Amino acid sequence: MTGENILKLRKEKGLSQEELAEKMFVSRQTISLWETNQTFPTVENLIRLKEILGVSIDKIVCEEETKESKCNADSLDTVCAALAYAMGIEPPAHAAAKNAELANYIDKIFDGQKADRVLMYNPDAIAQWIYQKYPEYLANVKKHTDKEIYLSTVMPSVTPVCFGTMYTGAQPAVHGIQKYEKPVITIDTLFDRLIAAGKRVALITYGKCSLSKIYLERQMDYYHFNEGSIEAVNAKAMEVILRDEHDFIVIYNGNYDSVMHKNGPESAKALAELRLNDHVFAVISHLIKTHWKHPNTLVGFAMDHGCHEIDGGGSHGLDMPEDINVTHLYKGYAREA
Ligand SMILES: [Zn+2]
DSSP states (O other), X not given: OHHHHHHHHHHHTTOOHHHHHHHHTSXXXXXXXXXXXXXXXXXXXXXXXXHHHTSOHHHHHSOOOOHHHHSOSEEGGGHHHHXXXXXXXXXOTTOOOOOHHHHHHHHHHTTTOOOSEEEEXXXXXXXXXXXXXXXXXXXXXXXXXXXXXXXXXXXXXXXXXXXXXXXXXXXXXXXXXXSSOOOOOOSOOHHHHHHHXXXXXXXXXXXXXXXXXXXXXXXXXXXXXXXTOHHHHHHHHHHHXXXXXXXXXXXXXXXXXXXXXXXXXXXXXXXHHHXXXXXXXXXXXXXXXXHOOOSEEEEEEOOSOOOEEETTEEEOOSSSHHHHEEEEEEEEEEOOO
């Protein structure tokens, strides 16, 4: 609010109300009225205030909206080492320290043991604000998970950059993807650590999406389908879950992202795509619960970045809370061995 801003800026300048009033050619009472939001400075007074306080008019009249206060504290780069921790393997060489909250959850749910299996369901562009505003569209995801992790994704907030960070634990400058491009990542990844530990990895995606390109050239099972054929991706996902031959499974569903771009994040069409993600996640959770007999399984619903509305469509890639904030949801299944 303007009043609080004037008060704060005046104190930063070391001025009393009287001193500021004198410079402004107004009464001390007027300053007091401004600072308590009882009256508002005229345009002429704002221009003079800006000169005296040495700041922009924006700084005086805008709500204080600092990035720090609106973006989640933990970075997306902390997820990778936590997943390595879940599997009981070394984190990739450039990974940030493991997400403490997720690691604590893993310790608690598995009673200090490790996960035998991890399945990561990766939707695209489901922003934290969308998840919070439309919980009914993701009710099954909420029902089949019991841990929310609030994260700030990396910049620029576009798919290959963010998924590059999710599975290397490294910042974009380190993993090498710093814009919308899809080169094969050459630094150490979670998949390399899993393979080195003798684990079997499956990556089930569309053939042209970021996840199908940036982690190629590794000894793991790639199941890639034509762009947009989400049915084929999810049919293969169900099959892979039922076969139960992999230790770490990644499933990518980019349906919300593409519809969101065309129609807007809150359009009926985009929200319908959330229902699809919700349904697929419910089926996956059901299959894991009923068909996997391993002692410990960790399942994640983990998106890459958020989104915002623009000109009736949707977009992302900017350094703003709508694009940056995401909520990952996790569930650990611990069973009698
Ligand atoms: Zn997108």
